[in-house]
Amino acid sequence: GAVVSQHPSWVICKSGTSVKIECRSLDFQATTMFWYRQFPKQSLMLMATSNEGSKATYEQGVEKDKFLINHASLTLSTLTVTSAHPEDSSFYICSADYGLAGATDTQYFGPGTRLTVL
Amino acid sequence: GENVEQHPSTLSVQEGDSAVIKCTYSDSASNYFPWYKQELGKRPQLIIDIRSNVGEKKDQRIAVTLNKTAKHFSLHITETQPEDSAVYFCAASIGTLTFGKGTMLLVSP
Numbered sequence A: 001g002a003v004v005s006q007h008p009s010w011v012i013c014k015s016g017t018s019v020k021i022e023c024r025s026l027d028f029q030a031t032t033m034f035w036y037r038q039f040p041k042q043s044l045m046l047m048a049t050s051n052e053g054s055k056a057t058y059e060q061g062v063e064k065d066k067f068l069i070n071h072a073s074l075t076l077s078t079l080t081v082t083s084a085h086p087e088d089s090s091f092y093i094c095s096a097d098y099g100l101a102g103a104t105d106t107q108y109f110g111p112g113t114r115l116t117v118l
Numbered sequence B: 001g002e003n004v005e006q007h008p009s010t011l012s013v014q015e016g017d018s019a020v021i022k023c024t025y026s027d028s029a030s031n032y033f034p035w036y037k038q039e040l041g042k043r044p045q046l047i048i049d050i051r052s053n054v055g056e057k058k059d060q061r062i063a064v065t066l067n068k069t070a071k072h073f074s075l076h077i078t079e080t081q082p083e084d085s086a087v088y089f090c091a092a093s094i095g096t097l098t099f100g101k102g103t104m105l106l107v108s109p
Helices: none
Strands: A004-007 A010-013 A019-025 A032-038 A044-051 A067-073 A076-081 A090-097 A107-109 A113-117 B004-007 B010-014 B019-025 B032-038 B045-051 B056-059 B062-067 B072-077 B086-093 B097-099 B103-108
Touching: A004 A090, A010 A019, A019 A032, A019 A090, A019 A113, A032 A067, A032 A076, A044 A067, A044 B097, A076 A090, A107 B045, B004 B086, B010 B019, B019 B086, B019 B103, B032 B062, B045 B056, B045 B062, B072 B086
Parallel strands: A010 A113, B010 B103
Antiparallel strands: A004 A019, A019 A076, A032 A044, A032 A090, A067 A076, A090 A107, A090 A113, B004 B019, B019 B072, B032 B045, B032 B086, B056 B062, B062 B072, B086 B097, B086 B103
């Protein structure tokens, strides 16, 4: 149980294009999902908290117009990197909250998406 | 906001030795402390967690201790094996997880 999938696992795109990443909880419903960014040999940095049916909450310094998040159902959240640039190249990882609704609890992570912007 | 410090950044041990990784947190309201293991290019995997109403938790070769007064928690791995080699992250939660910078553990045969 508690499986989270992420698609695609890797993507290469040209500068200026947009990329959509999907995060799905396969065997449980997740009111809350999270999007992280991880640079090589660094820790996970929370970008935003995605709440089903409402607007995402972005961390300080994360541009909400650049990183669009949609949590349309209890099993799917999407992150769209708009007008991607080489500095957006990174490992993007989602997680899903396995805990009680409204209370962050155990998080299970997706396998990550490696984005390379040329 | 919450700040989590993790030490050491790297740890090399011989197979069979014990390994200890320590973390401190700043916000006394934090009430959930998970530990994740991440192998290169893969997802973080939850290996053990502890809540603020418990002082110690053990799962086979892995144990975690929590000192709320000192705002300090530690991961203990006994009888280490080469497959334990990975990066380990601690985290503290007051609604969202704040991660430490990670510890690269290398277990040599």
